[in-house]
Amino acid sequence: MHDLKDACKIAVVQATPVMFDADACVKKALSLMGEAASNGAELVVFPELFVPGYPYGLTYGFTVGSRTEAGRADWKSYCDNSILADGPQMRALIDKACELGVYVSIGYSERDGVTGTLYNSNMMISPYGEALNHRKLKPTGAERVVWGDADCDYFPVMQTPWGPMANLICWESYMPLARVALYQKGVAIYVSPNTNDNPEWQSTIRHIAIEGKCFFVNADMVFGRKDYPALVDDAANAQVAALPEIVCRGGSCVIDPYGHEVSGTVWDREEIIYAELDMQKVPASRMEHDPCGHYARPDVLDLRVCEK
Template sequence: MKDLNSKCKVAVVQAAPVMFDKDLCTKKAVSLIQEASKKNSELIVFPELFIPGYPYGMTFGFTVGSRNADGRKDWKMYYDNSILVPGIETECIGKAAKEAKAYVSIGVSERDPVTATLYNTNLFFSPDGELITVHRKLKPTGAERVVWGDADKDYFPVADTPWGVMGSLICWESYMPLARVALYQKGITLYISPNTNDNEEWQATIRHIAIEGHCYFINCDMYFTKDMYPDNLHCPEEIAKLPDIVCRGGSCIVDPYGHYETEPVWDKEAIIYAELDMEKIPMSRMEFDVCGHYSRPDVLELKVKE
């Protein structure tokens, strides 16, 4: 492992998107990057699908074997507010990253420039404002598959940072053991997890992954409420059934030993700040290095088709 900068100042942004409005989501993201930069943050992390929000509880009119016109209209509204990558929105975020002199990770609903397919995508920007990685979610979870397609490229991109290799898996991708190993093989020290997963079991999962990979696990969830959905949806009865707080958050950072660097934050918007001690990474791998001395490549091998 190459030498790492000893400290990394991180800002984990647990915030509510402006649901189904890509312009206002982008404006809010830029404002939050500017706010985090006041604390000299070097890495700023946003949740899954911050642009234009996670449509929790919506069916878009799909049932097995059929769909309806009102649901199709709501899907079109979400489609219209998904973004091209690169595009106007990524230019704005890149400019904000450059002004903040920080790496930025943000989740978006990506609209394919050729087809009408959407992808659940996470983006990394460099402190120079460049879009440096585009990671599409390998397998949307459950009913997400009626909204977003399977990744067809950009399976496990990583960024080489002053603190080592940084990669991301989106939400339940982290339940895929081989996907985790694909990142471990690349030597990641910063495991970015944009997600919409506020259950207790998830906290157990992320602590396990941090100690399994002996890396920092940056868990970035969103907080949003039922009254944040647009008023002009064609299927409002679906939203009426939801609890007042739709997603509670739970964002936190776990260190390479599986301990909370920052405790989970619940039921509010917040920016979580931490200074990570990167010296913990090589020290934690003294007796367990998952793809190094504790591996058996003569017995076990993962082949990744990238």
């Protein structure tokens, strides 16, 4: 890594989306990008589904074998506020990254411009206008009634001044072979946009940083019951009313390749978390353990990725 920059100033944006309003979420993201850049950030990371928010607790009227029309109306509203990977809202984010000279990672609900299917996606953006899209391989649990399985854009890796950067969305990181697919590409910065504030996750992120010998960027959001707009379906409004005051607590942080915190872990509030990444820790940590190099047995175990 001697030909790469030794340090990266990262900003992890733990923020509340403007729930289910794509244009307002993009406007807020643009403002936060500007704030982070003004404080010296070179890489700005947003959570999963920052545009237009994560519909935690909602069923959209789905039960096995049936659905309600009121639930369909709320789902259609969410669909309308999901954005195109090459649409004007994403173009505004790309243009802002170029204007500010920063790398950006942002989670969003993607609407396929041909089929209309929704995907839980994450876009990595360079300050030179490169944009690499990743669709979540397998939506988790009841997420499957909203978003489809990824059908393309598998395991994109962005070459940065600090080494390869890639992302897996939330519980994709519990897919061991998906992690290996990133390790095989030499990932140095492993971005995890997620909505996962349980304590077990804090153990997971340290394990993956040690396993992959990479920096793990844990980007979660924070939002509460009060942040939901009124919905069409009375049952959906009742579901929101039953949620706790703080629905997602955050817990964002950055972990180094040895499993140690590079930043503090922030709970229950909006905050931009700044950290300085010592990128020389990545090759140094691989002295005794390189999961797809000298600590591998490709003659015994081999991963084949069916990239499309």
